Amino acid sequence: MVTIADRKDDSMTRLHCYVHIPFCRERCNYCDFFLVTRQELQKGFFAALARETSQKLAAFDGSTIHSIHFGGGTPSLVPVSCLEEWLETLxxxxxxxxxxEITIEANPEDLAAEKIRDLTALGVNRLSIGVQSFxxxxxxxxxxxxTAEEALRVADAAMEAFGNVSVDLICGVEGETFEAWERDVHTVLSTGVPHVSVYMLALEKNTRLENLVRRGIVALPDENEQAAMYVRACEMLESEGFEHYEVSNFSKPGFFSRYNMGCWCRESYLGFGPSAHSFLVSGGRETRSANVNSLIRYIASPDEAQNCNEVLSRAEQISEKIFLSLRLSSGLNLADLLQYHEGNSRVRGILDRLEKQGLIERKGDVIKVSRRGFLFADKVAEELIPVRKKCASEEAFPLRVPTTNSEK
Ligand code: SF4
Structure with missing residues (x-):
């Protein structure tokens, strides 16, 4: 439970909110997110969400929120009036x-003209569209x-209504050629959207896709082909003025995702809904907590939505900071790394080696992962923080950055 002890004080970082809307029409072949397809549970979900929100925010009365992110699942699937009621509770x-910044993740099939109009009227000012391909x-x-036509139509309509639009693309799909991938990137550039997320298709356990690959029915491009596609997307987007600011994310100046940047920079966020996580920084104290990942349990006992809570040790705080900083173009401060290694000079040898391998670049005291290194950002992190002790509940709070899906 997020408690009064965790609540805002003068030293608290900026505060963000995440709402997990766990409904989808159908599960996509590759998706392992927490979601349900039983739409009849929406009513109970929103009642529980209102209850959890009131209860959790009571400890934050008077605070200021810097971004709200409706993720899922498919938030664009639910009635806008439900989102409006939640904003009123907030x-x-x-x-x-x-x-x-108020972002909603949306799927093209939900974005009829009326829906776009209602979302802008609600105050949503950023749309993250799960296009994946044209x-x-x-x-x-x-x-x-x-359909591909729908994706294009919606990207254009969203640009007209919001201006601040992100499109997700996935590479490495069955039968995909390098040229086909280039066409996808060309098409997203032609829409004029100022933010693009590029993910390499990953085989998640127990998904339909994993099953098909395991049985030899589907074959995906190999790792080298996938890496070449990713690097090509980096080149094409950067040459059009996009900044590659995080492993999977590219933005025109000023259009980065404030919510995601807040998470990667380890600002405080409150998560609402089943499976949502919260992270609070207050003074030197950092707390992570997670909600139950069962919609039925969430609806039955929203007062007990939070089932996991952990205060991070100093070593855990630093290792997490290193891990996340390495995924950002702003990079990592050498001082943080040395602090983690308690001045042990062995780490300088590791840095020399990673630099020679072309995986990192150093400028003064800042260490950045190179474009090639972005492909191996997690491995670079493992080299630099090899004894990163897993938090007792890291299984519940995986420091996982999306690789196959959008800002979810
Ligand atoms: S990828 Fe997105 S739309 Fe597809 S099932 Fe997963 S959450 Fe739903």
Missing amino acids: SRHVSLSGDA LPEKLRALGRLH
């Missing part, structure tokens, strides 16, 4: 900063429900 406790054969292979 506003009884906290206020939004003047420039607060090519019919790729969409079929991924099990997506929208």
